[in-house]
Amino acid sequence: MNDTHALALLRLLAEDGEVSPARAAKRLGLGASELNRLLVAMGNDPRYDGLDLVERVATPHRDGMREQLRLTARGQALCTDASQGGGA
Structure with a gap:
């Protein structure tokens, strides 16, 4: 995992709330497979032992459901702590 891309994704989600995977990939300059x-x-998928910072959610859209990305509670806490000058 590229730390620069990981931090950029956390920053994007902290600032924008929810974003589509396509928009996140474009804003981060990543291909779809790199973003995945x-x-x-x-x-937060327990099958893959991830860091539980970002989740995929289905949200209603005029054409059906749309996948969005957002911070988990753990991701929000991490970003809040970092923005307040806290550290690990």
């Missing part, structure tokens, strides 16, 4: 690998590492 990053999401596995940072995600």
Whole structure:
């Protein structure tokens, strides 16, 4: 996992709330497969032992359901702590 991309994704989600995977990939300059690998590492899927910082959620859209990315409670806490000058 590229730390620069991971931090950029956390910053993007902290600032924008929810974003689509396509928009996240475009804003981070990543291909779809690169973003998926990053999401596995940072995600909350118990099958992959991720960091539980980012989750995929289905939200209603005019054409049905749309996948969005957002911070988990753990991810929000981490970003809040970092923005307040806290550290690990």
